[in-house]
Amino acid sequence: MPLEASQKVALGLRLAAACYLDPECCSVVGQGVPSSIRSARAKLLAGASVAAHEVTSDASISTFLGDIADDLESLDAQGVIAEAVIQVRLLSRTLHAGNGDGQIHGGLSEEACQTGLLRLSKAIEERLGAALKNATGFEMGTKPGLSYTTCVTDEAARCAPFFVTGDADISCTPREIALTLFDGEISARALLHIAYTIHHEITCHGLQGLASDAGKPNAHATCFWSEGWMDTLAFDLTQDWAKEKNAWTPLNGPDGEGELWKIHDARYSAAVNIPKVQMDYRRAARAGFRRLARILQDNCLASSQIDACELVKAFTFTAQTHADATCTRLRLLAARLLTVLVGDNPGRRKETELAHSCISFVATRDMALLEAQIDKITGI
Known part of the structure; x- marks a missing residue:
């Protein structure tokens, strides 16, 4: 079943948090997880939670994710979460193009392949x-x-x-x-x-x-x-x-x-x-x-x-x-x-x-x- 716009956004944000901001992988021995990473992860997961109410169509995806990316950059003066920011900006440009379904080779565009899994x-x-x-x-x-x-x-x-x-x-x-x-x-x-x-x-x-x-x-x-x-x-x-x-x-x-x-x-x-x-x-x-x-x-x-x-x-x-x-x-x-x-x-x-x-x-x-x-x- 094709993913709705809000589902695409929620899944994309959760995957980005897992790939780049997971506490188990970002912890520094003797210091714990940097505050910028904790804050950025919370921001992505909060965005995933409210997407169902705030992302009502593909047309609203770009602005919603762009705002989240801007917020992330304001948290990260030293570039610790740069990869997460890059991923969210990529999603803001591409999630409208697909629905999480399709044939990857010989079918979907590169943009459409950013959706779902x-x-x-x-x-x-x-x-x-x-x-x-x-x-x-x-x-x-x-x-x-x-x-x-x-x-x-x-x-x-x-x-x-x-x-x-x-x-x-x-x-x-x-x-x-x-x-x-x-x-x-x-x-x-x-x-x-x-x-x-x-x-x-x-x-x-x-x-x-x-x-x-x-x-x-x-x-x-x-x-x-x-x-x-x-x-x-x-x-x-x-x-x-x-x-x-x-x-x-x-x-x-x-x-x-x-x-x-x-x-x-x-x-x-x-x-x-x-x-x-x-x-x-x-x-x-x-x-x-x-x-x-x-x-x-x-x-x-x-x-x-x-x-x-x-x-x-x-x-x-x-x-x-x-x-x-x-x-x-x-x-x-x-x-x-x-x-x-x-x-x-x-x-x-x-x-x-x-x-x-x-x-x-x-x-x-x-x-x-x-x-x-x-x-x-x-x-x-």
């Missing part, structure tokens, strides 16, 4: 596209394409246990990714929740069968390829993103890594509303993803742990984006893989043969051959 989604999609091309040579392109929707809700339960929830529909063209945020204050920790969710929705769902322009069946929450194997890759990619110095990850280092681990582990806990046997498969898929990298390294098929992880990434991306890939076929592929990777003492020979088959698949992209090779290894 489109700017963050754009940065992550471009980064994942580069990772995909580097690992497999495959380019995402504009077809079937990904279209995003930003929604806000005052029902905290919809986003529990975290700040955001995501859904994907890949049965249509372009493929649709819906991101729903709790309508409230955003923290630097919440930014990590949002980044992980976007990584997950693109990596685990949006990329599935991407080499085909056709729509694909949507995976169920019990699909352990999508929600276990692929989610492990999405988590790794989010961790890499969080280690980079950018405005979207002000909370990095051990604190940021710990927050991401908390989110990741929650997806594999008993609190998730899926049957226990399916959760066991999800956990096994996560363990299998890690085990494949270890086998590659132990059998000198990779020169280092980093090289092994890159090979697993290339295999995973190749399978996920394959033109003939569907959630059912990939789930069955995962079941075949797990027979060796987490089976009861499969033996080194089977593990090595499986690893060779996975590496060969990256070059041949012949999924039927890969399935036949694994069946021969397992004796199925």
Whole structure:
């Protein structure tokens, strides 16, 4: 659902406060949070609170945000909050152009991408596209394409246990990714929740069968390829993103890594509303993803742990984006893989043969051959 003018403003101000003025990230050891940062953050959050009453149309956005930017500058004689001021002025010039929805590549203008979560989604999609091309040579392109929707809700339960929830529909063209945020204050920790969710929705769902322009069946929450194997890759990619110095990850280092681990582990806990046997498969898929990298390294098929992880990434991306890939076929592929990777003492020979088959698949992209090779290894 398109964001209203007041919702665009409130979300933009809250995101700016989280990116540039979060107390946890701006505290000076032994001194606390500078008064200018505390005052600026309060000003942004107050603006977000009154936007519903004072921003009645797109035409009123520029003046409303311009006044807030002027107030921020008056608080900051030393330029401590300059980045926040720059962001608010950018929003004052651009928020009228979009509504938080749309296809980023091949669709929306740069100005429209400033609304909702489109700017963050754009940065992550471009980064994942580069990772995909580097690992497999495959380019995402504009077809079937990904279209995003930003929604806000005052029902905290919809986003529990975290700040955001995501859904994907890949049965249509372009493929649709819906991101729903709790309508409230955003923290630097919440930014990590949002980044992980976007990584997950693109990596685990949006990329599935991407080499085909056709729509694909949507995976169920019990699909352990999508929600276990692929989610492990999405988590790794989010961790890499969080280690980079950018405005979207002000909370990095051990604190940021710990927050991401908390989110990741929650997806594999008993609190998730899926049957226990399916959760066991999800956990096994996560363990299998890690085990494949270890086998590659132990059998000198990779020169280092980093090289092994890159090979697993290339295999995973190749399978996920394959033109003939569907959630059912990939789930069955995962079941075949797990027979060796987490089976009861499969033996080194089977593990090595499986690893060779996975590496060969990256070059041949012949999924039927890969399935036949694994069946021969397992004796199925």
